[in-house]
Every structure is written in C-alpha cells, then in structure tokens.
Amino acid sequence: MGFVSISTPQALHRRYYTQPNMGGRQRIVIAKPGLDGHDRGAKVVARALRDGGHEVIYTGLRRTPEQIVRTVMDEDARFVGLSSLSGAHSHLFPKICNLLKESGLNDVVVFGGGIIPESDRPPLYSAGVRAIFGPGTPSTEILDFVNEASSKDCGVGSDTSWYWGE
C-alpha cells in the first residue's frame, strides 16, 4: 500500500482496543500478490493494524492469488488487504475476489492499496473490493474502515455495492 502516517501505538491502543463496541479484534491477512517487491507500504499497514489491536498474518512477497486464498482459508481471516505497486492490480485483485467466492469464502472483506489510479477503481469495487487506500492515507482511516466493515454485511460475495468513501 502507499505511504501512510503512523500514530503511536499507545494512542491507537487507547482509541481502538480498550473500547468494547469498536468491532473487536479481527484476523487480517496482508498480502503482496504478483511480481512486486515494494513491501514498505504493506509492512506499515500491517504494523498499524497490529497496533490497532488486530491479529495480522503477513504473506511475504510475490504470492500467487491461489497462495493468498489458501492463506486466508487456513488462517480463518475475516479481512484480506492486497498491496500492489506493479500496475497489475486490475488483473490480480478481481482474480483473488473470484477465487475467494469459488472457495466459499463469501464473508471475507477485501481491501486494497498501493498505486491504483482513480480510473481503475470502479471495476475493482464491482469485483468485490470494499476499499482502496492510496498514498497519504492516515493509518487511522484504515482502522476506521476495518471497524465499520466488521459490523456490515460486505464480504466479497455479498450483494452490496457499498465501498469505503463512496
């Protein structure tokens, strides 16, 4: 994902973890699909989610859609965050969404980030991606998204057309 600003762990801790009605602790896979070696953004997001009280499983670099879906299934993650800076998002993100649906993981919430031009976003939202975070997104916004999506029926297989910031 792009560059995001990090708040201190303590501040996030106060805001998110100790307040009971904020959606609770989620298991979240952060994945780097395809031929793309830029993982600073993914690591920063993983760290922000960790500091927000979530359990984050990081896949490492250059994963195939099949490997990512297998990880989501084995780890019973409720969210999967896809980070791409290679330009292949229009191919990889919908492929992962479809594989999740084929595997019966319809309630998994997909979000993405990285360098995703505005004009590429509508087809990704239609494929089931529920949020796209570009460079400059504050990490608190991603935590707000996770909390809101936790209480919504907005898994990849859901009929909703809702997405973050629509």
Added chain:
Amino acid sequence: MLARELSAIENGEMRVEQFAGDIIAITGPPGVGKSCIVDAILHRLVPEKRVAVLAVDPTSPLSGGALLGDRIRLSVLDDKTKSESIYVRSVATRSSSGSIPSIIRDLAHHLLANTFDLVIIETVGAGQSEMRCAAIANRIVVVEGPARGDGIQAEKAGLLELADLIVVNKSDLDGSDRVVNDLTVSLGLTNDAPPIIKTSIITGDGLDELSQTITNLKERNSSKRARCRQQLLMAHENILTSNPHFETILDRMSEEGLALQDALREINERPS
C-alpha cells in the same frame, strides 16, 4: 470447515475432547531458525504423513494485536504435491503468559482428531527458563545456534534439561562445533542425555537425520514430573485469565492504583 472450528476453539466457543497422538514442540531463542527447521521437516515427512503446524507469535501487551509472520518461511506450502497434506495456522499468544497459549492444547487435539498424524507447535522465541511447551507437547525439540554465549550457558539449568532432542542450527557458521561440544559435555553428566544434531538450512547438512530422528523420539523419564508440573501451572493460570473480572481488575490496577494484594483478593472472591 476446520479453520473455522479452530477459531471457535480459540475464542472459547467450542470444547474439545482429548485425542492421543504425537505433538512435538519446536522451541529455542528468537531468530535461531525454528521456522526454517519446521519447513525442512515438513519437506521430508509429507506427503507420507499428514502434518499440522501451529505457529505461535507474541501478542502485543500494549494493543492486544499481533503480527504473525512464521508462514513466510514455509516454502513447502508452494509445493502442490505436499501442501494438501499440510495445515498451517498462525496463533497469537493473546492473554497467556509464556511462549505458547494454553488454548494450543485444544487446537492440537482437534487437529489430531481430524486425521493429522502429527502436530508441530512452533513456540515464540524463548529463552532459558520458558518451559510451558512441556505442558502440551509429548516431545520437545530445542533449537540452538552458534555464538550464543560461552560454555557456562550450556551448564545452566532450565529448558535444555527438558529437551528430548537438541538441534544446533546454522552449522555453516563458525562456532557451531564449539556449541555442540559445550552441550555434549554438559549433558553428558546426566543419565539419559538427549541426542544432539547439527543442521544447516543453507547446506542441507543434518536435515535428513533430523527428520528421521524426530519421528522416533523417545520420551525421557527424567522429564515426566516436570511435564506434569507445567500442566498444573498452565491450568492454574487459565483459571486466572479466564476470570470475567480479570481485565477490569487489570484496568483498576493500572489506572486507579488498586494494590496487588487487593486485586488478588478480589479475584479469589469473585470466581468465574
């Protein structure tokens, strides 16, 4: 679905029957190569055996979150002929103290009941006295590496005494022979010393021997009582952390200055 059942167990929504089977704990200091050793074992035991891995990483004491990264090392999952016989689950320590959460016991028994032949528990990077894994696993493999202190470290009491097998990893680096020597001398003074195997992930040295030894490990008699002791300690800790007032009492200690003695009394007076 197996993964969902394990989550239910982890969240305390499902109870599990005991199930007999092989549970091996792989433990040792951080960065010594535990995950890579697990990967090497899986490459050799699968697909003849069905193996499940429970990889534990620590939960943040500040936020309650965790970054679970052991899966990255498991290249065996990319091998299609083998990955069908493997299940890997990352587990955070959550409210447990020590290198493995108590719920691991239930997760492991549930996996054994679901036709897995062997469950490998990879603990959090652990030091000299972290022995909680003895409560759950019936065999303990301790991974050591070179340049981790002088011969006195090998003489010290603790985790090494409970090991059923000791692996000295990174044998391609200088100093590993000396570690093997120190350990051999130290453990040679006991009656039933565990075997020591030197391995290197880079050269492949010792890995075949390791995976053969690991399937035929015998429990050492001397560690039986220590195992029971850890089981008792873990059960007692569970009673404490599962008390519904535990978190509120913790908040009052940190925010309102509730004294330790008073906190203990409250927990005893308000059992779950």
